Amino acid sequence: MTKIFLSATALLIVGTAAASAADLPAKVYTKAPPPVAAFDPWDVAFGAAITNNYVFRGVSQSNREASVSGYFEPRYNVTKDLQLYIGAAGNSISFTNHAAAEVDVYAGVRPTFGPVAFDFGVWGYLYPGGQCVDANAGGVAAGLCPPGASFLPNGNFMKKDVSFYEVYGKVTYTVSDNFSIGANAYYSPNFLNSGADGTYASVIGKVTAPTEWFGASGVGMYLSGEFGRQWLGTSDAFYGNVKFADYNTWNVGIGFTYKVFTLDFRYSDTSLSKADCNLFTGDFTATAEGSKWCGAAGIVKLSADLTAMTNLK
Numbered sequence: 001m002t003k004i005f006l007s008a009t010a011l012l013i014v015g016t017a018a019a020s021a022a023d024l025p026a027k028v029y030t031k032a033p034p035p036v037a038a039f040d041p042w043d044v045a046f047g048a049a050i051t052n053n054y055v056f057r058g059v060s061q062s063n064r065e066a067s068v069s070g071y072f073e074p075r076y077n078v079t080k081d082l083q084l085y086i087g088a089a090g091n092s093i094s095f096t097n098h099a100a101a102e103v104d105v106y107a108g109v110r111p112t113f114g115p116v117a118f119d120f121g122v123w124g125y126l127y128p129g130g131q132c133v134d135a136n137a138g139g140v141a142a143g144l145c146p147p148g149a150s151f152l153p154n155g156n157f158m159k160k161d162v163s164f165y166e167v168y169g170k171v172t173y174t175v176s177d178n179f180s181i182g183a184n185a186y187y188s189p190n191f192l193n194s195g196a197d198g199t200y201a202s203v204i205g206k207v208t209a210p211t212e213w214f215g216a217s218g219v220g221m222y223l224s225g226e227f228g229r230q231w232l233g234t235s236d237a238f239y240g241n242v243k244f245a246d247y248n249t250w251n252v253g254i255g256f257t258y259k260v261f262t263l264d265f266r267y268s269d270t271s272l273s274k275a276d277c278n279l280f281t282g283d284f285t286a287t288a289e290g291s292k293w294c295g296a297a298g299i300v301k302l303s304a305d306l307t308a309m310t311n312l313k
Contacts, residue, residue: 049303058249058270063094100129195236202228
């Protein structure tokens with residue numbers, strides 16, 4: 001009888017303990033959430049390049065000779081889809097008025113909506129160090145040139161200051177990892193300070209090679225092209241109140257990338273005749289046939305582009 005009582009008591013204790021354990025919440029073991037990376041909205045992009053011919057919308061700005069350039073662009077990311085930026089850039093040039101360089105200052109905003117990226121801003125082109133070249137004394141009469149201003153044997157002329165600004169809008173649609181298309185539009189009320197307004201519009205396309213083509217080498221490749229049209233108005237009295245010719249321009253090329261470096265090979269051309277090119281540019285090397293600055297050109301460019309948050313961490 002005693003054994004039966006002890007056995008019953010033991011069963012009661014074990015049963016009570018099991019029931020109490022069942023009433024307790026079960027322990028759930030979960031993975032710790034990954035740490036949230038700190039968001040730094042600031043970034044800086046910068047880079048430099050060298051090319052055998054600085055071509056701007058189909059027109060050589062360096063007399064078909066080598067040119068170096070560089071830029072510096074602070075950026076502020078309001079969100080991952082909205083960026084504000086300002087920047088400064090410089091290019092070596094060879095102009096009729098002996099300007100020391102092209103110095104660019106610009107600012108804008110880049111909103112992104114999924115695969116569609118926009119870019120809106122204003123761009124100033126400054127040409128310090130220019131000297132007035134006047135072949136017809138019109139600049140002296142207008143107070144734009146000093147008496148005894150220099151002149152060219154070929155009769156061309158150019159203002160001392162040809163600085164101007166443009167407002168612009170761009171859109172790029174990323175169709176896939178390997179293909180994107182886009183469009184650009186620029187407007188200036190006084191293109192190259194000539195008195196003529198200028199509007200430029202273009203369409204662009206870019207095809208990027210699949211990364212597996214080059215394995216783990218880090219090399220990339222792309223094909224890209226642009227077709228654009230430049231509309232120009234009528235100049236002021238210094239340039240003879242002439243209507244500059246509108247023209248088409250296009251370029252196509254292949255590029256290779258490795259880390260921060262890009263090597264680009266490009267063909268560029270325009271529909272401008274040599275005579276119209278001479279009238280528009282005031283080319284100091286022009287002959288009786290006109291200017292060579294707007295003809296077909298092969299362009300080779302080596303550039304390096306970095307951002308502080310990606311390359312300098």
